[in-house]
Amino acid sequence: MHTTCNSALIVRCWYEIEQYRVTPDGHCPDCRAKIAGRFEKFSTAFGARRIPVVMSAPWRESNYSGHIAHSEKEKIMSSIWRSILLFIGIVLFIGVLGFIFVH
Secondary structure, eight states: OOTTTOOOOEEEETTEEEEEOOOTTSBOTTTOOBOSSOOOOOOOOOTTOOOOOOOOOTTSOBOTTSOBOOOHHHHHHHHHHHHHHHHHHHHHHHHHHHHHHHO
16 A cells, blocks of 8 residues: 555565556655655566576586585585584594493
């Protein structure tokens, strides 16, 4: 609802846009008051269909399917970190077992 003239500008039912009355320059068509936000010419509602979005880090190159292409160095570093974390986990587990059996 528009606060100045109480007219419904965008009417939705969940994701379906049933009515869109904002002008392309962002005004109410009834009272011509400027509406805060960014608006453009509305052509057709996209409805409830899902739109795939590919997200990746801007500093990495993506291959054609949108998956991040990891360099060999990143793969090796990742493997090393996993090994270090596994070792720390085993040491902590053994330490906890030792503490339980001693006390």
